[in-house]
Amino acid sequence: MLTVVGFIVFLIYASLIFFIKAKELLLLSLFINIILMLIFKINLKKAAIFILKLLPFILFTVILNVLFGSLWVGVLIGIRLILVCNVTYIFSQKMTPKKIQFSIEKILTPLKIIKVNPKEIGIIVSIALSFIPILQKEIENLKYSLISKGYNLSLKNLIKKPNYILIPLITSVIKKTSEIEQSMVSKGYTN
Numbered sequence: 445m446l447t448v449v450g451f452i453v454f455l456i457y458a459s460l461i462f463f464i465k466a467k468e469l470l471l472l473s474l475f476i477n478i479i480l481m482l483i484f485k486i487n488l489k490k491a492a493i494f495i496l497k498l499l500p501f502i503l504f505t506v507i508l509n510v511l512f513g514s515l516w517v518g519v520l521i522g523i524r525l526i527l528v529c530n531v532t533y534i535f536s537q538k539m540t541p542k543k544i545q546f547s548i549e550k551i552l553t554p555l556k557i558i559k560v561n562p563k564e565i566g567i568i569v570s571i572a573l574s575f576i577p578i579l580q581k582e583i584e585n586l587k588y589s590l591i592s593k594g595y596n597l598s599l600k601n602l603i604k605k606p607n608y609i610l611i612p613l614i615t616s617v618i619k620k621t622s623e624i625e626q627s628m629v630s631k632g633y634t635n
Contacts, residue, residue, distance in 0.1 A: 447539070451547035454535045461527050470523055477530050486534055494533045495526060502526060545570035571624060582616045 457476075464470050481491060502525045510518035539547075545566035552562035586609060590597060595608060602609065 447543045448547045448550045458528050458531055461524050473527050477527060480534050484534060484538055486537055491533050495529055498529050541570040541573040578620055586612055
């Protein structure tokens with residue numbers, strides 16, 4: 445039950461961050477994140493690396509908000525994204541995909557009334573979360589493969605010839621998805 449409560453608190457906290465407009469409340473959220481990192485003994489270096497890996501996405505979002513909104517809106521979105529990414533990292537270090545699946549199943553139990561199976565939704569989320577590290581590893585392997593073949597991985601080359609990365613990545617993802625599907629069928633997860 446504690447897992448379910450923790451999951452609900454995480455969802456509420458992460459959602460509320462996007463509604464914060466006051467600088468003081470954003471600072472309070474940062475303070476809460478730091479306290480959570482200390483309580484759960486999260487490695488600060490790994491948390492910083494996680495945020496740095498997401499920085500291109502965050503900067504892209506900030507730039508779009510500056511272009512179509514204002515500088516303050518862009519900065520506010522950037523700070524919110526960093527805070528949410530940080531709390532997500534903290535949460536992901538303390539919750540396994542299996543615990544998240546259990547939490548989703550318990551939260552969605554009332555949907556059984558309208559004949560929605562919460563177990564299937566939980567399994568889908570669990571598989572999606574488990575697939576993220578596999579996808580990261582595939583991208584890393586592809587990167588090393590291209591480097592060993594002498595391909596320059598500059599942004600310019602990636603934009604000019606995206607098929608060098610996209611085709612092998614999509615092929616690999618489809619292969620992994622097929623393997624997961626076969627595994628699930630063999631374990632009896634079919635309708």
